[in-house]
Amino acid sequence: MTVYFIGAGPGAADLITVRGAKLLAASPVCLYAGSLVPRELLAECPPGARLVDTARLDLDAITGELVRAHRDGHDVARLHSGDPAVFSAVAEQMRRLDAAGVPYEVVPGVPAFAAAAAALKRELTVPTVGQTVILTRIAEQATAMPPGEDLATLGRSGALIVLHLAVRYADRVVAELTPHYGADCPAAVVAMASRPDEIVLRGTLADIAEAVTAAGITRTAVIIVGRTLAATQFRDSHLYSPERDRHTC
Template identity: 55%
Template sequence: MTVHFVGAGPGAADLLTLRAARMLERADVCLYPGTYLDEQVLSHCRPEAVLIDTQHLDLDQITAHLTEAHHAGHDVVRLCSGDPSLYSALAEQTGRLDARGIPWDVTPGVPAYAAAAALLGKELTVPLIAQSVVLTRTQARSTAMPQTESLQAFARTGATLVLHLAITRVRALAAELAAEYGPGCPAAVVANASQPAELVITGTLSDIADQVEAHGLKKAAVILVGPALDPAACRGGESHLYDPRRIRPDQPART
């Protein structure tokens, strides 16, 4: 049998892809990250499916469950919060499976930052304002960041910055980023996007930490920073893709 790594999306059961829902319906065994998922996601599983919460398991224990299910001939799904391409430990898990000769595949999911942007009603790439999005994290009680990937270097580009796994350090991070973006730069925090407990906080780098601490946020939140979040950002310019002069060259220039 194949081990299926499946993006569970930001949490809501109806933000799974159709493929992901079908895989859950067929699964004999489902390993899921209980810290980040709305339990309704698991409603796609059959009543007799074995459900294993991985939030208190290490990688070797998770691999043991995947290996056992595979050798038992079970269809097994390993749910990953958001999309497996971001902070899912996919490389570590698939490396262990490769060493055991166990086949696997990956199904993408809606990433948390996309759900956050949707709640904010924001495009993260605005013409003439920001055309890049940096998805990153910071180091606290976690694996060290590469020396070339400092927040200052990313912030210096003026790109829209999305910080994962960083909410407990929001005050220090806001101060650090304000040195590059300026204290008045728009900032937002979205917690539990798409779930019943979702929370959206907007402000600037000068006040976002006060708001986060007042709400007592400790996990399951992303931080977004950058001028593209400014309500006035849409006045920066318009996309060349839809410029009438490109589509119909005989049209006069827009004034």
């Protein structure tokens, strides 16, 4: 049988993909991150499904559940918030399933940064302003960052930067990015993106940390910094230009 690593999306239950929802409805075992995955999604599981909240389980216990379900002949829906490709801790689970000879598939989901951009009603890549997006985090209370991936180094590019797992340390983020982006650089924080309790803060590096403190945001949020957040003067994309030769498309 198969373990399906399914991106549950950023928070709203209806932002899971059609494929993910179908697999969830067909899997008699579901492991989910209880603190992040919307409870409404569990209603899609088949009647009598074994539901396992992994919030308090370590990697060994999670792997044991996956291997046990496989040996019992059950498909498993392993729900992760957002998209499994980014900051999901899926890699170590897949490594252990490889060692155990358990097959698995990965089903992408809507990542948090995409939901945040939707909440802000912004395209993160704007012609002549910014065409690069950096997804990163900081190392506070987490695995150390690899050499060369600190904010001071990444900030030298001037590219739009999206920070996960960093909202508790907004002051530090501001201090490290301001020398490269300037205090007037647009910044935003989106917490609980796509959920009914979504919070959207807009500002600049000069005031965004203060806004985060005032709003009491401490988790489930992304920080976005970059000029494209407020860009209004830019050339139209070549994609729809009347000068483009569409016969070669």
